[in-house]
Amino acid sequence: WQQHATAMNEAWARKSRTQVAPIRQWMLANAPEFHRSTDNVFYMFSGPDFLYASIFYPVANGYILAGLEPVGNVPDILQLPADMFANDLLALRNSMNSILRFQYFITKDMRSDLGRGNISGTLPILYVFLARLGYTINDVTRVTSPAEGVRITFSGGEQPQTLWYFKTDLSGGNSAFLRWCAARGPGLSLLKAASFLMHSSGFSGVKNFLLQNSRVIIQDDSGIPLRDFPKGWTVNCYGRYVPHKEEFAKYYQADLAAIYAQNPPPPPLGFAFGYHWQRDAGLLMLATPQPRAPLRAVPVEQ
Numbered sequence: 209w210q211q212h213a214t215a216m217n218e219a220w221a222r223k224s225r226t227q228v229a230p231i232r233q234w235m236l237a238n239a240p241e242f243h244r245s246t247d248n249v250f251y252m253f254s255g256p257d258f259l260y261a262s263i264f265y266p267v268a269n270g271y272i273l274a275g276l277e278p279v280g281n282v283p284d285i286l287q288l289p290a291d292m293f294a295n296d297l298l299a300l301r302n303s304m305n306s307i308l309r310f311q312y313f314i315t316k317d318m319r320s321d322l323g324r325g326n327i328s329g330t331l332p333i334l335y336v337f338l339a340r341l342g343y344t345i346n347d348v349t350r351v352t353s354p355a356e357g358v359r360i361t362f363s364g365g366e367q368p369q370t371l372w373y374f375k376t377d378l379s380g381g382n383s384a385f386l387r388w389c390a391a392r393g394p395g396l397s398l399l400k401a402a403s404f405l406m407h408s409s410g411f412s413g414v415k416n417f418l419l420q421n422s423r424v425i426i427q428d429d430s431g432i433p434l435r436d437f438p439k440g441w442t443v444n445c446y447g448r449y450v451p452h453k454e455e456f457a458k459y460y461q462a463d464l465a466a467i468y469a470q471n472p473p474p475p476p477l478g479f480a481f482g483y484h485w486q487r488d489a490g491l492l493m494l495a496t497p498q499p500r501a502p503l504r505a506v507p508v509e510q
Contacts, residue, residue, distance in 0.1 A: 212297040219304075220340055226487070230479040231263045238446075239494060242424045246367075248272060248395040250422065252378055252414055253402040256330035258337045258371060264426055265396045270370040272389055278375055279350070279358045280329010296327040304333060330373055331358060338362055338371070354388035378405075381413040393421035399431030401483055404459040406432050425495040428482030430456070434464045437495055447477030447491040450484055 235243035248270040251261045255275040262271070285296070331348075338345055343364040351357050357374035376385045389395075397418050399406075406415040415432055418425060419441075425432065429449065437443055449468040451460050468474060481490040 212294075212301065215301055216336075216340075219301075227479060228259075228263055231260075232266075234478065235264060239424070239426075242396055242426075245396055245423070247423060248392045250389060250393070250395045250397045250418065252397075252399065252418065253405065254398075254400075256333040256337075256373065257400075258334050259341070260400060261398055262337070262341055264398055267366055268369065268396060269367075270372065270392065272392065272395075273371070273373045274355075274376050274378060274385070275330070275373075276375065276377065278329040279356065279373065280327075280331045282327055282332050282335060285327075292326065300327055300332055300336070304336065330375075334358075334360065334371065334373060343369075354384040378414045379410045383413065386413065386417045390417065390421050394423045395421060397422040397425040397427075399425065399427035400481070401428070402430045404430045404456060406436075407459050419497075423496070425493075427493050427495070428491055429461060429464060429493070430459070430482060431493070432495075434461055434467075434493070438497075441495055441497050443493055443495040445474040445491070445493055447474065447481065448489055449491055450489045452483065456483070 232243075242265065244267060245265065246267055246269045249261050249265045249268045249272060251257070251271065251273045253275060254261065254273040255277050256273070258271060258273065261268075261273065265271075335345065338360070341364075343362040345360060345362050346368070347359075347361045349359045351359050351372075355374040355376035357372060357376075360371040360373075362369055362371065374385060376383070378385075399418075405411045415436065418432065419436075419438060434443060445464070445467050449461075449465055451457065451465070476488075477490040477492055478487070479490055480487050481492050484490065
């Protein structure tokens, strides 16, 4: 346990310094009305990434996360044999390695690491993020509607909050899950490392849901294509557009590249975001369905 705690403390200190604090600072400077909003959060294709939902939108009444990963299980760890417990903790650390080092989960690695032992699925990762962010878990309830999932109530902020995670396929059209979400909107949306799924017609349903039910969408370039934001939306860009290679090269966006080629270019971001792990390669798009009062773009301190 001491070895696990030391490793997690070191990883969390690094994450807090390079991501948590800079993003909070950036949001307070550039999008304070959303950073302080209590509207529900929609985070599609999230997996168990409660961390970034909370960093961007810390006082939301509810967080709705959705992905293909199973809910999983966290047994009474005090009842596990010592060697088994050590192996389970190692698997948990390995499953979180990519999001603590970079900004996203590598799904196949997470499934492999958390698919063999006693600690499995998304639940243990959600617990870690809640604890590391200083929250107290009050209740955990399995749910079956509108999809298989879990509801976690927690406290430690300004008021009690609720986190839902649903295991659901977001392809297709008007699902029961999206109708359930719509009843809890309009909300604050986040898209990050979304595999460019909404660049294809197979995910037009969830894309249209977000465009119709969001007060704001914060995303990297793997979310909704710039060309698909309807007339009347304002899309503010920050950071730097670095085209992707290999499997994502085909999703190059010429219209987005043109924005970043302007003189002057969009303001710097100051932290990594999305698939690029380098700080100077971060890209963030802040989209709203109506013009916002102009704010001077303020990057985080260098």
